[in-house]
Every structure is written in C-alpha cells, then in structure tokens.
Amino acid sequence: xxxxxxxxxxxxxxxxxxxxxxxxxxxxxxxxxxxxxxxxxxxxxxxxxxxxxxxxxxxxxxxxxxxxxxxxxxxxxxxxxxxxxxxxxxxxxxxxxxxxxxxxxxxxxxxxxxxxxxxxxxxxxxxxxxxxxxxxxxxxxxxxxxxxxxxxxxxxxxxxxxxxxxxxxxxxxxxxxxxxxxxxxxxxxxxxxxxxxxxxxxxxxxxxxxxxxxxxxxxxxxxxxxxxxxxxxxxxxxxxxxxxxxxxxxxxxxxxxxxxxxxxxxxxxxxxxxxxxxxxxxxxxxxxxxxxxxxxxxx
Amino acid sequence: xxxxxxxxxxxxxxxxxxxxxxxxxxxxxxxxxxxxxxxxxxxxxxxxxxxxxxxxxxxxxxxxxxxxxxxxxxxxxxxxxxxxxxxxxxxxxxxxxxxxxxxxxxxxxxxxxxxxxxxxxxxxxxxxxxxxxxxxxxxxxxxxxxxxxxxxxxxxxxxxxxxxxxxxxxxxxxxxxxxxxxxxxxxxxxxxxxxxxxxxxxxxxxxxxxxxxxxxxxxxxxxxxxxxxxxxxxxxxxxxxxxxxxxxxxxxxxxxxxxxxxxxxxxxxxxxxxxxxxxxxxxxxxxxxxxxxxxxxxxxxxxxxxxxxxxxxxxxxxxxxxxxxxxxxxxxxxxxxxxxxxxxxxxxxxxxxxxxxxxxxxxxxxxxxxxxxxxxxxxxxxxxxxxxxxxxxxxxxxxxxxxxxxxxxxxxxxxxxxxxxxxxxxxxxxxxxxxxxxxxx
Numbered sequence: 001x002x003x004x005x006x007x008x009x010x011x012x013x014x015x016x017x018x019x020x021x022x023x024x025x026x027x028x029x030x031x032x033x034x035x036x037x038x039x040x041x042x043x044x045x046x047x048x049x050x051x052x053x054x055x056x057x058x059x060x061x062x063x064x065x066x067x068x069x070x071x072x073x074x075x076x077x078x079x080x081x082x083x084x085x086x087x088x089x090x091x092x093x094x095x096x097x098x099x100x101x102x103x104x105x106x107x108x109x110x111x112x113x114x115x116x117x118x119x120x121x122x123x124x125x126x127x128x129x130x131x132x133x134x135x136x137x138x139x140x141x142x143x144x145x146x147x148x149x150x151x152x153x154x155x156x157x158x159x160x161x162x163x164x165x166x167x168x169x170x171x172x173x174x175x176x177x178x179x180x181x182x183x184x185x186x187x188x189x190x191x192x193x194x195x196x197x198x199x200x201x202x203x204x205x206x207x208x209x210x211x212x213x214x215x216x217x218x219x220x221x222x223x224x225x226x227x228x229x230x231x232x233x234x235x236x237x238x239x240x241x242x243x244x245x246x247x248x249x250x251x252x253x254x255x256x257x258x259x260x261x262x263x264x265x266x267x268x269x270x271x272x273x274x275x276x277x278x279x280x281x282x283x284x285x286x287x288x289x290x291x292x293x294x295x296x297x298x299x
Numbered sequence: 300x301x302x303x304x305x306x307x308x309x310x311x312x313x314x315x316x317x318x319x320x321x322x323x324x325x326x327x328x329x330x331x332x333x334x335x336x337x338x339x340x341x342x343x344x345x346x347x348x349x350x351x352x353x354x355x356x357x358x359x360x361x362x363x364x365x366x367x368x369x370x371x372x373x374x375x376x377x378x379x380x381x382x383x384x385x386x387x388x389x390x391x392x393x394x395x396x397x398x399x400x401x402x403x404x405x406x407x408x409x410x411x412x413x414x415x416x417x418x419x420x421x422x423x424x425x426x427x428x429x430x431x432x433x434x435x436x437x438x439x440x441x442x443x444x445x446x447x448x449x450x451x452x453x454x455x456x457x458x459x460x461x462x463x464x465x466x467x468x469x470x471x472x473x474x475x476x477x478x479x480x481x482x483x484x485x486x487x488x489x490x491x492x493x494x495x496x497x498x499x500x501x502x503x504x505x506x507x508x509x510x511x512x513x514x515x516x517x518x519x520x521x522x523x524x525x526x527x528x529x530x531x532x533x534x535x536x537x538x539x540x541x542x543x544x545x546x547x548x549x550x551x552x553x554x555x556x557x558x559x560x561x562x563x564x565x566x567x568x569x570x571x572x573x574x575x576x577x578x579x580x581x582x583x584x585x586x587x588x589x590x591x592x593x594x595x596x597x598x599x600x601x602x603x604x605x606x607x608x609x610x611x612x613x614x615x616x617x618x619x620x621x622x623x624x625x626x627x628x629x630x631x632x633x634x635x636x637x638x639x640x641x642x643x644x645x646x647x648x649x650x651x652x653x654x655x656x657x658x659x660x661x662x663x664x665x666x667x668x669x670x671x672x673x674x675x676x677x678x679x680x681x682x683x684x685x686x687x688x689x690x691x692x693x694x695x696x697x698x699x700x701x702x703x704x705x706x707x708x709x710x711x712x713x714x715x716x717x718x719x720x721x722x723x724x725x726x727x728x729x730x731x732x733x734x735x736x737x738x739x740x
Binding site for chain 1: 374375376377379489490497498499501543544545547548549558559560681682683684685687688691692695696699700
C-alpha cells in the first residue's frame with residue numbers, strides 16, 4: 001500500500017512528459033474555440049461598430065448620439081430601478097422557494113417542478129401573458145370588479161404613472177425569472193453538510209440563528225453566483241418591458257433593440273450594447289467585492 | 300482496455316450528442332430563409348405575422364410545382380443585411396423578395412436588385428393599376444413587380460356613433476370634428492376611448508407622415524416646423540388627451556377595438572380587418588379625416604423582386620407569375636386581406652364582408668375631393684429608420700412629455716435636415732418633387 005502511494009505521483013509525472021501533457025489543452029480547445037467564435041468575436045465587432053460611423057470612420061459619433069438622445073437617461077434610470085427593486089425581491093422569494101423544496105416536508109419535491117414552470121415560458125410569451133392580465137379589459141380588472149373591490153377598470157399600463165408600469169414589469173419579471181435563482185440556490189442548500197445543521201441543533205439554535213450563522217455563510221459562493229447571473233440578466237430584460245411599457249417606458253435593452261431594428265443603426269445599437277456591458281461589469285464588480293469568499297477574505 | 304457498461308453508455312450518449320450538435324451546426328437547410336435541396340426561398344418583410352405566414356405557406360403558395368420556403372420577417376434591417384451579405388458572397392440564398400416600395404427603393408439605390416422590366420412586360424395581362432406601376436419604376440426601370448396594396452383608414456364601434464358632433468358626416472369628417480367627437484365620448488363615458496397605434500410595432504409614424512402633416516400643412520419635410528405644423532401638433536396633443544393611455548402599447552388597433560378599450564381608431568387596413576370581419580355589424584370603417592390642406596393619405600404598395608445575385612432567375616419569375624395569378628390574388632385578399640394592385644372588379648369571387656367594407660372606405664377616401672396622396676420616404680437608403688425617429692421623437696417630446704411645440708420642432712427640424720443631407724435625398728410627395736437635397740421648412 002505504501003509503495004502504491006509513493007509510486008502514483010511518479011507515474012503521473014512521467015505521463016505528463018508525453019503526449020498526455022497536451023491533453024488538457026486539447027480538451028479545452030473546443031470550449032475556447034466556441035467562446036472565441038461566438039462571444040469574443042461579436043464583442044470585438046460590437047466595440048468596432050460603437051466607435052465607427054456609417055462611413056467607417058473612427059470617432060465618438062454614435063456615443064454622442066446615444067448620450068444626446070432624450071430617451072437615454074430615462075432608460076438608464078429605469079434599468080437601474082428595475083434592478084434595485086427586482087434583485088432583493090427575487091432573492092427573498094427564491095430563498096423561500098428553495099427552503100420549501102429542500103425541506104423534508106411531504107411532497108416538497110413536487111414544488112421544484114411547480115416553481116420551475118415559468119422557465120419554460122419565453123420572455124416574450126411571459127410579456128404577452130402578463131399584458132393580458134394587466135390590460136384594461138384584462139383578467140386582473142375582471143377579478144377585482146367581480147369581487148367588488150373596484151367600480152371601474154383601472155388602467156394599470158398607464159405611461160403617465162411610471163411607478164405603476166414599473167410595478168407590473170417587476171411582477172412579470174419576478175414570476176418569470178425567479179426560478180432561475182431557485183435552481184442555483186437549491187444546489188447550494190443541498191451542498192451544505194448535514195453535520196453543520198445538526199451541530200446548530202445541538203447548540204439549540206433557532207431557525208433564524210440557523211439561517212444567519214450556518215445557512216447564509218455556507219451559501220455565500222452560491223448566493224454570489226445567483227446574484228451575478230440575475231444581475232447580468234436583469235440588464236437584458238427586454239420583451240416584458242416592451243409588452244407592458246410599450247413606447248412609454250424605456251430600458252437600455254429596448255433602446256438597443258430599437259436602434260437596430262427600427263432606426264437601422266447598428267452603430268448606435270452597439271453603443272447601447274457597450275453601456276449594458278459596462279454597467280453589468282460594474283454591478284458584478286460590486287457583488288464580488290461585497291460578497292467575498294472565505295478564500296478571498298483570507299480565512 | 301476494458302470498459303464498464305456505464306462507460307460504454309456514457310460514450311454512446313456523448314457520441315450521439317456530438318453527432319446531434321454537429322448536425323445542428325452543419326445542416327442549415329431547415330433554417331428559415333436558407334436554400335434547401337430543391338426549394339426556393341421566398342423572403343418577405345410583409346405577411347410576416349404567424350397567421351399570415353401560415354396562409355402564404357398553406358394557401359397562397361399551394362399549387363406551385365416547386366417547393367418554396369417562405370420566410371417572413373418584418374424587420375427591413377435584417378432583410379437589407381441578408382441581401383447585402385449575399386451580394387458580397389456572390390450568390391443569393393434568397394430566390395424572391397417580398398417587400399414594401401420604400402424598402403425596394405433602398406436596395407435598388409444600392410444596385411442589389413435585378414432589373415424587373417422584362418417580367419413586368421411579360422405580366423401585362425395582370426392589369427396592374429398605372430399608379431402602382433409608376434411607383435414600381437425606380438431610376439427609369441422597374442425595380443419590382445406590384446404584388447399587394449393597402450392604406451390606412453379609421454374604424455369605430457357603433458356605440459360611438461351616437462356621440463358624433465351635430466352635422467358631422469362619418470364618411471367625410473374633419474380633424475376638428477374628430478376631436479369634438481372623441482371629447483364627447485370621453486365626457487359621456489368618463490373614459491378616454493380614442494386610440495392610436497403608438498406601441499413598439501405600431502404605425503403612428505405613418506399617421507404623422509402620411510395623414511396629419513399633409514392634411515394640416517400640405518407637405519411633410521418642407522413644412523415640418525411651419526406654423527401649420529405647430530397647429531397640427533396642438534391638435535394631436537388635444538386629441539391624445541382623449542386617447543386611451545394604453546395606446547403606447549398598441550401595435551394593431553383591431554384588438555382594443557374588439558375588446559372595447561378603444562371606440563375610435565386609426566390604423567393600417569390590414570391591422571383593422573379582423574375587427575371588421577369578426578363583428579361587421581358592430582364595427583364600421585370610414586375614411587381618414589380632412590384637414591385644412593385636404594385629406595392626406597398614404598397608399599402602401601408591396602412588391603416582388605429578385606436579388607441581382609440570383610444566378611438563375613427563371614424559377615423566381617415562375618413564382619412571381621404564380622403569386623400574381625388572379626386566383627392567387629383572390630386567395631391573398633381573402634386570407635390576409637391585403638388588396639391587389641389591380642382593379643378589385645377583376646378579382647373573381649367577390650369580397651368577404653369586412654374586406655368589402657374596407658374596400659369601399661378606401662375607394663371613398665381616394666375619391667374625396669382634395670385627397671393628397673403621399674409617398675413613403677424615397678431615396679433615404681439606410682437612413683429611413685432615422686427619418687422615422689425624428690417623427691416619433693417629436694411625438695414623444697411634444698405629446699407624451701408635454702414639451703414646447705416650437706422648441707421641439709426647431710430641434711427636430713435640424714435632426715431631419717441632417718438625415719436628408721446625409722442621404723442626399725430630394726423631396727418626395729406631398730412636398731414639391733424636385734432636384735437637390737430636400738430643405739426642411
């Protein structure tokens with residue numbers, strides 16, 4: 001047994017010297033090629049487009065056009081507001097849903113499938129679905145009227161009441177994409193060793209103490225991943241905003257889409273894409289700094 | 300080397316997945332708009348909604364001897380990009396293009412379309428209306444074959460008619476009467492019941508360019524910031540006060556008309572036809588109103604053309620012959636409610652009730668004394684989207700945000716001149732057609 005233990009690294013070292021040395025790179029090559037072709041190359045092209053004009057000259061014309069657009073700053077603010085409202089709301093919801101799924105209650109596994117159903121609905125489909133709920137002659141007003149809670153239909157999608165419209169978008173987005181965070185959090189919850197939770201029980205920790213001192217610290221890397229994924233996706237929210245807010249509510253992604261499809265200006269659309277990329281990077285940076293892992297904290 | 304059963308299974312699954320992925324990557328014959336083994340690709344920016352595309356595939360293309368892949372995508376930008384990419388590659392994956400007059404004008408200006416004069420001459424028996432043939436002629440030759448036509452009209456629910464102002468004739472309304480009418484409806488019902496398609500896919504820009512501007516000012520670009528234009532914007536601001544605020548989400552006005560959210564609406568005839576077909580007794584169509592300078596309206600013409608990069612145009616010409624055949628024209632009218640670019644009397648089989656009502660309205664509108672036919676923006680090339688943006692930005696600033704009319708018009712007039720200068724575009728109807736870059740007035 002002792003011989004086997006001492007021999008193993010020697011054999012491995014010998015193997016690394018041969019063609020096996022290139023094996024890891026060979027295995028990584030398809031992924032690298034995929035990332036280069038489908039991610040890096042379009043991104044570099046988008047940078048090029050954002051800083052060139054239609055005649056191919058380099059300059060800041062598209063950036064100036066974007067900053068000079070009356071709809072730019074409202075789009076930035078609505079995007080940020082949506083993120084600030086959605087992120088804590090979805091995180092709290094997802095945490096509660098994950099706890100239900102991982103609890104030992106009877107039938108708790110079934111909830112996983114129930115909670116994941118919205119993931120099967122496309123963003124545009126979700127937008128249309130919620131539009132049919134919030135529109136003046138929609139389901140919500142019908143239910144509220146039949147319950148006698150309102151006398152006449154409320155116009156929920158009234159652009160003159162921006163907070164009301166943002167509220168409808170938040171509801172639709174929370175319904176549509178919370179399950180994505182749930183998947184990540186469930187993974188994290190299931191990875192917590194049972195010993196820790198049992199130790200907390202031994203010390204008579206209550207549910208809140210268990211959550212605060214055991215579950216949340218153990219899930220820090222998972223929560224970080226979930227927040228990063230949701231933040232990046234929040235900057236791409238697009239179809240629900242178009243369906244519910246129409247042309248009265250703008251976010252950066254709808255502006256980018258409009259610049260390309262409606263104004264036929266790929267340069268302006270790329271400038272918006274660049275802003276989305278920058279804002280996403282800043283937000284991800286904030287999350288990485290605010291939630292360091294134990295290794296990063298030197299523990 | 301011994302492999303366990305589990306490893307064999309893993310290898311098998313891996314190989315299957317790899318094969319599947321490779322198949323997805325390499326086999327593009329199923330992708331919309333690509334050329335199949337023997338199929339012709341018919342790419343169209345029109346008839347692109349799911350229902351319309353299904354009607355094209357199942358009924359309009361039925362009977363054509365070759366397989367045709369119909370790819371409908373309403374984005375003109377995507378169509379331009381594909382045709383340009385094909386031209387650069389030297390071979391076209393698209394056999395036939397279906398698009399609007401203005402979209403073809405952009406491609407024709409870039410020299411990307413085949414000269415269709417011989418095809419138009421071969422199809423002399425189709426009886427295309429002279430007005431549409433003239434529109435199809437760009438720079439002295441036919442850039443496309445007329446295919447489908449339409450225009451924009453108004454529609455109202457019958458319960459709205461009781462609030463018409465005294466002495467007003469529904470078939471000959473003025474813009475002032477329309478405002479009085481929608482105000483009366485709002486007063487009586489307590490709800491704003493006018494509607495304009497100001498949503499993401501709505502055609503409000505065409506209302507401004509082809510209806511409001513020509514009717515109030517007699518022009519569009521040359522009168523963009525004039526005193527008459529200021530009066531038009533004031534009118535629009537007033538009538539918007541009687542419009543359902545959900546109008547910013549409306550793409551097609553037929554749904555809000557049917558649901559009752561909107562009682563009086565303006566839209567493209569094709570985007571109203573479902574309401575007229577579904578409830579012909581409850582919903583009526585009528586011409587657009589007349590303004591101080593006449594009744595401005597915008598005829599819409601869609602056509603068929605062949606990219607220059609197509610090596611063998613003969614199958615594409617056969618497909619054009621099929622699509623313009625009187626029997627297919629009748630099917631097109633019945634299934635997707637686009638009108639033919641020919642005299643309706645020549646279409647076999649009569650018209651369905653809703654379509655018939657629209658046809659009457661259109662004929663009445665065109666025949667109104669003082670009717671001013673506008674043309675879709677011509678010669679703007681890739682600037683047509685930016686041109687539309689000037690109008691939607693002005694609408695947003697003046698009507699939605701309540702900005703100062705004169706100030707906004709001055710700012711947007713400069714932007715408009717920039718678009719026209721950059722495209723080197725001459726004026727088009729209803730502005731005085733002339734040489735040189737059009738000057739914004």
